[in-house]
Amino acid sequence: MPVPGLPGGEEPAAAECFHVTVTFRESGPAIEGTWENGTVALGKFTSFVGSHGGVDGVTITLWAKAGGDRERLRTWTKDRGLVIHREA
Secondary structure (H helix, E strand, C coil), rough: EEEECCCCHHHCCCEEEEEEEEECCCCCEEEEECCCCCHHHHHHHHHHHHHHHHCCCCEEEEEEEEEEEEEEEEEECCEEEEEECCCC
């Protein structure tokens, strides 16, 4: 299923689910959500960037999970902006 905004528009082939984490400082409190649909997870990631992305110390990460392993797909911080970790 194409995922708008992901490199190549594709989900990782073996992704079982997707996670979005929002950490408020390194090794500090975090919130996390899990979705089976990559498009929904990307929408949540984007929503969190809109609501929390301008706050100092906040890191927002979109992950794909397969076989118990997580692959970081994209990260947002106020200082660095959007970083895409996985190229298609």
